[in-house]
Amino acid sequence: MDSKTEETGATTTLLVEALREQNGDLNTIQSTLLLLGIYEDTGSLTYSHTTSRDLRAAAYLLEQGASLQIANNFYKPPLSPGNKIYMINYDQPQRSFVYMDILSL
Numbered sequence: 072m073d074s075k076t077e078e079t080g081a082t083t084t085l086l087v088e089a090l091r092e093q094n095g096d097l098n099t100i101q102s103t104l105l106l107l108g109i110y111e112d113t114g115s116l117t118y119s120h121t122t123s124r125d126l127r128a129a130a131y132l133l134e135q136g137a138s139l140q141i142a143n144n145f146y147k148p149p150l151s152p153g154n155k156i157y158m159i160n161y162d163q164p165q166r167s168f169v170y171m172d173i174l175s176l
Contacts, residue, residue, distance in 0.1 A: 080121040083108030087128040102137035110146050 077085055083105055090097065097105070109129050113121040116129060133139070 078122055078124070080118060080125045081109040081112035081128070083112065084122075084125045084128040087131060088124070091128075091131055097132070097135040099136040099138055099141075102132040102135040103141050106132045106137040106142050107146055110142060115146065 079085060087105055087109070106129060109125055109132070110116070112118075113125050116126060129137075
């Protein structure tokens with residue numbers, strides 16, 4: 072089995088590029104979900120490992136009808152370590168950890 076390394080900030084970018092090569096049309100939901108994948112992996116295109124390929128893939132998804140409004144309703148950027156508190160829920164058979172933004176308390 073051959074393997075190759077691709078330089079992208081988001082795994083979803085590889086999928087979007089493959090779909091684009093196949094001339095696959097995407098609907099609003101499909102393109103928005105893929106855009107959310109890119110947002111998640113690249114911190115809304117702000118992380119240092121974000122590449123121009125990620126930006127082109129995001130632009131293509133917007134051209135295909137991705138909704139920034141829908142994406143913004145679902146995407147929640149990660150909390151910085153200084154804004155997290157850890158809570159343990161002992162009512163569950165397994166411990167579950169909940170992250171909360173202490174700035175919003």
